Amino acid sequence: MPGRPRDERARDTILRRAADIASQDGLEGLSIGRLATDLGMSKSGLFGYFGSKEELQLATIRTATGVYVNEVVQPALTVPPGLGRVRRLCENWLSYSQRRVFPGGCFFFAVTAEFDARPGRVRDAIAAAGLDWAAFVARAIDDARQLGELADDTDGDQLAFELIAFLEAANVTSLLHDDANAYERARTAIRKHLDTAVISP
Template identity: 80%
Template sequence: MAGRPRDERARNVVLRRAADIASMDGLEGLSIGRLATDLGVSKSGLFGYFGSKEELQLATIRVAAGIYLDEVVRPALAVPPGLGRVWRLCENWLSYSQRRVFPGGCFFFTVTAEFDARPGRVRDAVAAASRDWIRLVARTVEDARQLGELVDDTDANQLAFELIAFMETANAVSLLHDDPAAYQRGRAAIRRRLHDAATDPAMLPDVESVT
């Protein structure tokens, strides 16, 4: 069921809108009735696509993860491993947040805070996505270390934690205080930290001007 191209395309339109809503109001704030009204379809028709609210939430997370992959991860993997790729990954994340690919900023920031203290399948899916992301950043850092572009005693997991902290806080501050300068702060913090860990700081590109 739901295997025909038209169904899949329709499903994707629904889920893309669902991810937008969830980025602002959370996955609980996302209601089937509201989503149906927004899209001009019947509630029960939409319900039939997913079978339950929880399945809708899980499908929304999968679609958001795909967008994240396209916007942040894939274009960074297109540049060679090393310090440049670490920088690209961070830069892509800040751009993805700043361009409001999701209107409520990073989808995963919103739903992490929403589900981090509630058990269930939704929390598990959010945690799995987070784990994948943390591991990807750590592996990218570790690659740079092994290539000799970061000092030898660099703790990849620790550095990944710090870089992610700067990205997420830039996202949070920019949203809550409507302050685009938060991205300058995040970018400066990342640049400084990578500068300190780099064997050849000249390999870091200049900080780009921010709109």
């Protein structure tokens, strides 16, 4: 019924389950029927929350973004600007993937591969989330450079690209090869990489 108040807690439960599924089976793997079965709801009741598969996908991306921010970004903001925050961001990301906050590893790594060459609103939402993350890491690096903790010629965008590559490599290696050492290898690579840009006391 139009205008009927929604049960926001139920909606949050639906979307959190949807994000878990998408991290393993992709956003195309989502369906009203599957979610209804998983959550013991009727298809019509669940459909009323979203109205279309695309709206479900977009809402799932927003929910995953909130989880990502809470797990990776917000804890790093408790660290003062500088190199410590950069290191904390990297560690938070590795922990988020390693602990399987989403059962398929990083939600955004999974859905990016699915939609990177497919134009549309879903791709645009995924791309925006990725750009926001890269820009945030680059700003943290630039803060460290301006504070004199990194060399003056440090390119924040380039270094952010390289650090994110290490993070994503750990995620995919762990998942594809069931390699428990992937995260420690990434931590070692990140530490060495940042050390080359650090200004010695």
